[in-house]
Amino acid sequence: MGEYTLRCAGCGNVLSDGATSCPLDGGLPRADYLERRFNPGELPGIWSFIDWLPVDGWNPSTGSSSVTYRSSGLADELDLECLYISFSGYWPERGALMRTCSFKELEAAPTMQMLLDRGAEEILVVASAGNTARAFAEVCSITGQPVVLFVPVPSLDRLWTTVEPGRVLVVGVEGDYADAIKLAGVLSSRNGFRPEGGARNIARRDGMGTVLLDHVRRSGSLPAHYFQAIGSGTGGIAVWEASMRVIGDGRFGESLPRLHLAQNIPCAPVHAMWHGAGQEEMNFDAYGCPEGMHDDVLFNRNPPYAVPGGVRDAVISSRGRIYGVDNTRAASAQRLFERSEGIDILPAAAVAVAALADAVESGSVGRDDEILLNITGGGMKRLAEDYSRMRLKCDLRLGQQDSADGIASIEEMVSA
Template identity: 55%
Template sequence: MKKYVVRCLDCGEIHSSHSLNCKNGDDALLRTDYSTKQLYPADLPGIWRYRDWLPVHDIIEEGSGRTITYRSEGFAAKYGLEDLWIAFNGYWPERDARMMTCTFKDLESFPTMQLIRELNEERIMVVASAGNTARAFAHTCTITGQPLLLVVPGASAHRLWTTHGQNPSVCLVTVDGDYFDAISLAGKIASREGFVNEGGAKNIARRDGMATVMLDATLAMDTLPDHYFQAVGSGTGGISAWEASMRLVGDGRFGSKLPVLHLGQNHPCAPLYSLRSGTDAVDKSCPEGMYDDVLYNRKPLYAIKGGVKDALDGTGGLMYAISNDEATYSQSLFERTEGIDINPAAAVAVAALVQAVEEGNVWHEDRIVLNITGGGQKRLMQDHPVRLIEPSAGVSADDPDAEDRILKIVEEFFGVRL
C-alpha cells in the first residue's frame, strides 16, 4: 500500500506528489490522503517525529526543529484562561525549541526540500517570500546544497539573515514592489526551463509541514483544542491547521469536534478580514505602516475550494483585524509574562486572543492553542553570530526586462546556461 495519495478536492482525481494544480482545471487545492489513519510519533528528531503524516519517506536530520507546546501560566493568568497552551515555534533552548530561523516556516521548508530530493529534482528551485519563508528555505538549502533562487520584496531584505557562514547555493534577488509582485515575478521565472516552482500554499509538503503545529499541540494536550489562534497572510497556516484537525478527528482518539479557527490580520491591511466581513479593511497604501508586512498578501487563498473560506466555514471560525497599537501592547505583555521575545506577526495572534476574550468569543475554561509562529530571535542572537544574505541584484516589478535580467544573474551566480 502506498504511504499516501494526492487528491483534488473538487473532482477526486489522484495526482503525482509534485503536482500543484488539478490537471482537469478545477479551482481547488490538492490534499494528501495518508494510508496511516492514526498518529504515532516516530523516534526521530524534530519535525520528522510526524513522518507518517508528511509526504516524504526519508528525513533531513541536520538543522530541523519542531513546535514545542507547553501550558501557559503567566499570560494565561493575566486573562484568567484556565487551559491555554502555547505552540512555540522558534529558538528557546531552555524549552528545547531550536528552530534556527526563529520562524515556523522551517516546518514548510524541510518537508518541501525532502520531497524535492526524493523526486530527484536538480533544477533551481524558485521561492517568493516576504522574508520569513525565504529565510527558512535559505537555511534548508544551505544544508542540502539545493540551488535556490529567492525573490523577495526589497523592503523585506532585512529579514534575510542566516546563522551560516556562507550560503553558496542561495541566489537572492530583491524586487521593487510588494509580496504579490514578488510572487508574480517568481512564477514567471519558475515556468522557464531549468527552474522548478516550490509551489507556495498549493504545495502539499508545505501545508502538511505547517499542520504539525496542530499535531504537536494535540499530542501535548492528549485532545484536540476547542480554539486555535494564529496570525495569517495568505491563510495557508489556517488551512493547514484545519486539515490536521480533520485527520486527528479521523484518528478517533482525540475528540470528534474540530477546533474553531481564530485567524488574525493587521488592520488596515487585512484582505482576508475584508473578504470575510464584507468591509473595507485594505488601505491603498498597504503594506506601508504595517506592524508586520509579512502578513500582507493581496491575493490570499480565500474562495478556492479547500481554502480559507472553507476552513472558517467548516470550523465556525472567525477573522480579526488587529491595529498596530493592539499588536504592540500584546507583544510587550506576552514577552513580559512568558519570558521570551516573539516576532511581530506572532504578536498579532496574541492580540487576536485578547480581542476574543474581551468580546466573549472564548470562555475562560476553554482549551485554547495559541500559535506563536516565530520567536526567540533576540535569544538566538545572544548565542549565535548572524549575518545578512547579500542580494545578487535588484529589479523593478514594472521593468519588462526583469525576467531576462534575473536569468542572467542566476546564470552568473550558479555558473550555468539557461
C-alpha cells in the same frame, strides 16, 4: 514513511503526484495518507510525524519542530485555565531550536526533503516577504540544494543564516510581495527551475500542520480553539487539514478546533473578504499597504481564500472567525506576551495574541476551554546570545519593467 494519494481538497478527484491544482475545480491538492492512526515516532523534530508528511527520508540536520507548552503567565493575565502555546522560534530553555526564529522552517525542511526524494534536479524558486526566504536559505545552506529567492527590497534585511550561506541567490524586487511573486513566476516557467508552490505545496502545508500534531501529542486531545496571525492563511488551512486527520483516528476528539485567524488592519485582504468588503474597500494602495504595518509579512494581496479547500472553507467548516487587529492593539499584545511569558516574539505573532485577548473580552472563548495559541516566530534576542547571523547579500535588483533582462541575468548567474 508518508505514503499518500494526492486528491483535490474540493471534489476529491485523484491527482497525479506533483500536481498543484485540480483540473475540475481548481481546488488545492491534499495528501490522503495511507496511515490513518496518529502515531508519532521516535525521530527528532517534525520527522516524528513522518507518517503524515509527503516525504520518504529525513535529514537529522533539519526539521526543528515547534514546541507546545501549557501557559501560566499569559494564561493568568487573561484568566484562562487551559491555554497552550505553540512556540516556533529559538528558546532552548523550552526546547525550541528554530534558528531562523520562524515557523517557516516547518515548511522549508519537508519541501526540500520532498524534492530530494523525487530526485528533482531543478532549482527551487521562492517568493517571500522575508521569513520564508530566511527559512529556505537556512535549510538549503544545510542540505546543499540550490534556491533562488525573490524578496521585496525593504525586506532584504530579514535575510540571514546561522550557517555558511550555500547555493542561495537573492533577487531584490522593487515592489511588494505580490511583485516578488510575479517575477518568481516568470523564472519558474523556465526550464531548469521549479516553483516552491506556496499554498498549493502539500509539503509546506503538512509541515505547518505539525503545530497541531505536536499539541495533540502534548495534551492528548484536539483544542477547542486555535489562534494564529495570517498573511495568506495557509497556516490555518494546514491546521484544519491536520485536525481532520486526527479526528479520523477517533481517539482524540470529534470536533474541529475553531479557527481564529487574525490580520493586521487596514492591510488585511482575508479579513476584508470574510466581512464582504467591496472592491472600493479592497484598494489597499489607498492605505499605503504594506508600509506602516505592525508586521508587513502578514500582507498578501492574493490569498487562497475562495479556492476549494482554501481559507474560506477552513473557517466555515470549523465555525471560525477572522479578526482585524490594528497596530496599537498588536503592540500592546506584544508587550503583554513578552512580559508574561519571558521571551521576545516577532511582531506578526503579536497579532494573534491580540486576537486571543479580543476573544476573551468578547466571550468568544470560555475560561475553561482548551486553547492553542500559535506563536509563529520569536526568540531573536535569545538567538543572539548563542549564534552569529550571516547576512545574505543581494545578488540582483529587479523591477517589473526589467524582468526580461533580469531573468536572463539570473539564468546566467545560476549556470556560471
